[in-house]
Amino acid sequence: MTPILADSVRLTDDGVEILDRRVFPERRVWVHCASVEEVAKAIEDMVTQSSGPYFAALWGMVLAAREAAGLDAPAARARLDAAGARLAATRRTNNHLRKAVTATLSQVDGQTGGELVAAVLAGARAGDERYRSRSAALGRHTADLLPDNATVLTHCWADLYLVELVLAAADKNLAFVCTETRPYLQGARLTAETLAEMGVDTTVITDGMGAAVLSSGEVAALVTAADRVTMDGHVVNKIGTLGLAVAASAFGVPFHAMVQAPDRLAPTAAEVPIEYRDGTEVVNRPGIRGHYPAFDITPPRFVTTVVTDRGPFSPHQLADYYREAP
Template sequence: MEPVLADSVRLTDEGVLVLDRRRFPFEREWVLCRTAEEVAKAVEDMVTQSSGPYFAVLYGMVLKARTLEHLPFEQARQQLAATAHVLENTRRTNNALRKATAVVLEAVDEHRDVSRALDGARTGDERYRGKSRALGEHTAALLPDDATVLTHCWADLYLTETVKAAQRRGKRLKFFCTETRPYLQGARLTAETLIEMGVDTTLITDGMGAAVLQSGEVDALVTAADRVTMDGHVVNKVGTLGLAVAAHAFGVPFHAQVQAPDLNAPTAQDVEIEYRDGAEVLQVLGRPSATPRAKGLYPAFDVTPPRFVTDVVTDRGVFRAGELDEYYEGEQR
């Protein structure tokens, strides 16, 4: 049985159903987005995170295409491209959303028919899941048979596929999860899903990571990456950098997971870091956690330099930071 969060975005006749990850696991509430604009708002408002926005954008494009089928192709294509731009900019640091819109537009262009948007979305869905399975297999192969893993934030299908691959190999994993302020994705999403999959799971606060790495209990730090630049910088949920530096200091390998390094980001300077409203760090799950007279700062992502990254695990295998060009060998750029 698949974990609940492995299927948290669904296309229906009425619209796109998105499981509200802000409330999970305390409530299992689905948000119905009837238009592409409502999908964009749901992504911006963090109704869904990690790979959730990728699937939401795939099917948000289908919703828009449904409204354009009566128009001449060129006019419909122009409007669909405008919607793609809006959807892509809901979360600018992660380049997965551009991949989602591109696969839909490719299907539309191939047939010069906006009604083929659904074909593109299905291709994108299957492609993402297939790459995640391959990535999970490669990650599981790196881990000892009785590995204790520290992870940060919510790695979504990368995490669940790694666990499934390890279980198929007979490996018994244990996890430490950081709570991941301010949305507590690690506490709510990661820990709940790991326990759902039968994994021994211990939750720690964000400030405990270095001490747990120092303890010698951890065999590997494993996180997702929202983007990896071609020169090996890992861009991920803020807090990843501190854990990677601590892991390096205490001799613990850091395996960063991403389907592919980003050809559009040669260096870290080519990645825009999203800054969210600082007021979000002054509360937890909608309740104040600090004096309202304080200012908050919330860079949603940080950048880990390649010297603190042991390797990058992709769907095509494992690469050192200086080897990422090899991912694309044999492809036309």
């Protein structure tokens, strides 16, 4: 059975429907976005996250093409470029948004009207299929690294990567331990709910319990997604990943970071902008200041394997990924 979060952004005749992850799983509310700006605002407001913004950007660009269909070719392209820039700027750390925009514009070459909409839609559909097929490959390669009957610790919501890992490891009898992942509790609400929906043995722990669980000897691997991996092996992911990786290293537990591909535009961690969200998302009381970097950076010495759609790589040998056929 395909879990609901694997298909949580949908294009309709009059907009884009996005499953509101802020209230999931208690409520299943779909937010209707009738314009590119509304899609961008939904991404910024955390209506969707992880790979959700990628799919929202794909279909948001189709909305932009519909809006630009009545313009001449130069004006239409300018409208699309502006829409793409707006969407790509909504979450700066993950580079999926930039890739989504590039995918949708890949077949645009001076078209107008219905042909323009068709070209952007074709690019969006190709981007959708490519992301899903690469996630499936990523899941298979990660499953190969895990022993039978393993307990896996994960952090935040790894989205289609996690879904495909569970499908690929169906005969391995895996159990998962999920951190809460504060302040939005993606692990407790999204990861745990989806694993349970797929019939997987699932346990939720508070964020402060990770090191103790890793010290127990019961965890075979720490497995997370990565929002970005630099060419020198730094793993950028949801805040809290660094602490878990350090603890895993201390207790001899391998850390496998899942990403479709290392980012050639980020040779080092210095090229990755870290998003800081409003501190009121952590605490909102008079006289108390909240601090909320949304991501942290794990140095390669704490990373065992970077798993990609082309297989596993040492974090020190990521250049080998691009020596394969593109």
